[in-house]
Amino acid sequence: MKQQQINKESETTGAMLRHIRIRNRKNYLFKALIIGATVMCTLPLLFILFYIFRQGITAINWQFFTSLPKPVGETGGGISNAIVGSILILLLSCVMAIPFGVGIGIYLSESPKSRLSYYGRLSVDVLQGIPSIVIGIIIYQWVVRPMGGFSAFSGSVALALMMLPSIVKSTEETLKLLPESLKEASLALGVPYYKTIMKVIVPTGLSGILTGVILSISRVIGETAPLLFTAFGNPFMSTDIFKPISSLPLIIFNYATSPYHDWHQLAWGASLILIVIILILNIISKIVQRKWKVQF
């Protein structure tokens, strides 16, 4: 009788152990699956980086950064005009997009329930979804034609429009997370509302706002379509914002679609530069997020 009981007990513990073993195996399997999926997602990026690096690195030397493109047939030549052009266009679009974007973001977070913010938020969302080529032709109609020609300025307007949504979003989200008590602290000291916003609220949310700005730059730096009918491109060095100007994505587009091997090389080199810049911008945004984070 007793022996029977013991046998039964060991039987049930044995069954339990088996059950646990199966569950553990299921856990391992699940873990392996999600790790595998993550690795698989990073692989394409690594392959792209590797391929572009291999193709582009041969094009890169000192001359590549300092000289202008050479005509077909001559070896060498660089993309200095495109680098200068890209920087100029982006600076100009930052000057246009940041004040508006941050301003709209402040308004949306300050009066979240007003009718204007409802429509404002809606239009920002829609703006984000407009294809970049459409923004390009609209700016062509609105800026290029009235101004009488392609220009760096019109390219900047197009890119600024594309930067606007993410600056607005990141500003709004950042400021919404700040505690109400911060604003109260400032107002209770007799600080007027606009100074409270400019000197207390915005500086406290600066890291988030800046992160949004940097990410929006890295998003538009590679945009080609809106620049095709606005900045147009220019084989020479130009710093005049009212003249056509070259930029990295334009030079990639033009050279990669040309029939000449030398130009293909320059396009690969320019692609590498572009990707490296985007990588650096993303890393900077992570650092800004971490280092400048405000502790309460």
Place this chain on the structure above:
Amino acid sequence: MESTILKTRNFNAFYGENHVLKNINIDIDKNSVWAIMGPSGCGKTTFIRCINRMHELTPNAHVQGSMQLAEEEVYEMNPVLLRRKVGMVFQRPNPFPTMSIYENVIAGYSLNGIKLNRKEKDEIVETSLQRAALWNEVKDTLHKKGSFLSGGQQQRLCIARALSMNPEILLLDEATSALDPISTAKIEELIYELSTQFTIMMVTHNMQQAARVSNKTAFFYLGELIEADATKTIFTNPKNEKTQDYIRGHFG
């Protein structure tokens, strides 16, 4: 006779349709510590937020009746100027996280664009921190961020920030409810010491605290001022039955 610093006559406050304060008549005398007591939702916080017009941050807030600060009608003053005369400390410590301790104390001046030279600033920072009994703890770390301090120290920093403006009244909105007992004791001691120079009005849920530090007590119930008298009288010999019930812990 004591001089009155704050006087309300038939003062009413509303949030939209909601009638929060009903016919408040009270005289706050200078250099006293007033405890504002009452069960939750009785309008005590609204009352002190009405004094520096912070309740106007809530949409649809409006008031009726008269409230005078030093003979001047509060609701005809510019709220910005009013708030420089009426300091406020909140339930949770809220130093400016981007600023150092030094900058936090001087914030009332720097944010308002009042120019001061180095010596004046140093002086204001030192006296304010000393008044808030924080100077000895932070004098070597003045340029560190205020958010590295403990909760109790942060709250005293907020008191120092409010005191730096030399307010006529200091409002404390449950200023110790988020703090540990030792920090609370320190702030109570501080309130007692400050009462020689400032008029202090504190909202508190803690009856012992009201009994310990205040010399006058106002009891609010459902938006009405039930009784306002010397703290001793309120606690030992209240005139109103409701006050008595509340003190004895029958509700609240």
